[in-house]
Amino acid sequence: MTVIVDTFIPKVLLIDGNPVHILDIEDFNTGLKRYLDEHFVSICEGASGNDVKSVKKRVFRFLNSKDDTTRSGAIAEFFLHLYLKKQGYKQECTFLNLEEGSIKKGFDGYYSKDKEEWIMESKSGNIESVNMSHPNKVSEAYRDLSDKFNGDVSNNPWQNAYNHASNIDVSTDANIRQNIKKLSNDFNDENYPSISDFNIIPSSTIFFNGGEISTDISELEKKMKRAVSRYKFKKILILCVNKKSMGLFIDYLNS
Numbered sequence: 001m002t003v004i005v006d007t008f009i010p011k012v013l014l015i016d017g018n019p020v021h022i023l024d025i026e027d028f029n030t031g032l033k034r035y036l037d038e039h040f041v042s043i044c045e046g047a048s049g050n051d052v053k054s055v056k057k058r059v060f061r062f063l064n065s066k067d068d069t070t071r072s073g074a075i076a077e078f079f080l081h082l083y084l085k086k087q088g089y090k091q092e093c094t095f096l097n098l099e100e101g102s103i104k105k106g107f108d109g110y111y112s113k114d115k116e117e118w119i120m121e122s123k124s125g126n127i128e129s130v131n132m133s134h135p136n137k138v139s140e141a142y143r144d145l146s147d148k149f150n151g152d153v154s155n156n157p158w159q160n161a162y163n164h165a166s167n168i169d170v171s172t173d174a175n176i177r178q179n180i181k182k183l184s185n186d187f188n189d190e191n192y193p194s195i196s197d198f199n200i201i202p203s204s205t206i207f208f209n210g211g212e213i214s215t216d217i218s219e220l221e222k223k224m225k226r227a228v229s230r231y232k233f234k235k236i237l238i239l240c241v242n243k244k245s246m247g248l249f250i251d252y253l254n255s
Helices: 030-045 052-064 068-086 134-150 157-165 174-188 217-228 247-253
Strands: 011-015 018-025 109-113 116-126 199-207 238-243
Touching: 011 217, 018 068, 018 217, 030 052, 030 068, 052 068, 052 247, 068 109, 068 116, 068 199, 068 238, 068 247, 109 157, 116 134, 134 199, 134 217, 134 238, 157 174, 217 238
Parallel strands: 018 238, 116 199, 199 238
Antiparallel strands: 011 018, 109 116
């Protein structure tokens, strides 16, 4: 049974017809914890069949071994997977990398929905950092996606996506795997696709260090409108997540 999570009801802006979802996570209520327990293993490992408590311990060990920047990025990415699952997107990758203790070197998320493929890039930061804002982080995420499409990276992001999609526990459709494999081979041949032919999800997460969450919606809309006008894409979904603190997730892992 899927638990309804009121926490995951976003504010939605339309920027020239393109959706921007704004999500506030103030606390971990009972419904959210149950939803997390229900989907934790599938987000982290696919259909591995492992026990949720065991996987929570694995994630805790992973986060505990990283610095704050890596830790915040991983927590932000996890909740994007969780939210997109709630929105009906199928995760064609795993949150945890295929190699124990390592960080994914490729796209932060690869999804399918209604026979379309979507690619997500996540950026996060602390509210007290200089120039911290959702428009700035979304633009950073878009630039990273653009660099990967253009081949301006040291590794092949499509190969990483293919490796994840080929994991038997992810159960990715053969047509999607074939699409990704071709893109990986093209990348190796320096034949790079145009980002304008793809559906993208540039995403921003801001941590408020336990302070009050606040968003100036009118200012966000104005700045995002300028940013989106410069982006290239087939379709776009922009996610802006406000989180009370990283500690909420750490406490959940230890519960």
